[in-house]
Every structure is written in structure tokens, then in C-alpha cells.
Amino acid sequence: MRYREGQEVDPDNPYPESTQTMLLMSYSMSIPIGLVLLWLGIRGRVMWLKVWSVGLMALGIGILVYEFLG
Numbered sequence: 097m098r099y100r101e102g103q104e105v106d107p108d109n110p111y112p113e114s115t116q117t118m119l120l121m122s123y124s125m126s127i128p129i130g131l132v133l134l135w136l137g138i139r140g141r142v143m144w145l146k147v148w149s150v151g152l153m154a155l156g157i158g159i160l161v162y163e164f165l166g
Contacts, residue, residue: 120163126156 111119130153137145 120160123156123159123163126152130156 109116130149133145133149133152137143137149
């Protein structure tokens, strides 16, 4: 992102509101997508898919908790 000369970055809100909304939406979507992938991994007996989907859900939940609790 570009800033005008002399303009300082706000450390509390470095992204515009629309970007922040899109980031929160993608973190929220990672949880149901991870659940579906976990189900597919269990059903297909694919270990890497199970591990990856659990990691995806854990990171999504962790980031959302961090964002809302500060």
C-alpha cells in the first residue's frame, strides 16, 4: 500500500476497513472449509489432508480469537 509523502501509518489499523473485512471473512470461511476437508480426509483415510485441515481450522480460530480479544 502506498502512502502520501509525510503521511504516517496508523499502527492500530494498518489496513483499510474493506481489507480488514475481507481478511475476517477469509478467516471465518477457513473453519467450515477445514471441517469439510477433515471429513473428506477421514472418509478417504488421507493423513495429510486430516492434518492440514486441523491446522487450517486451528489457525482460523486462533486468528479470529486474537482479532476479537485484541
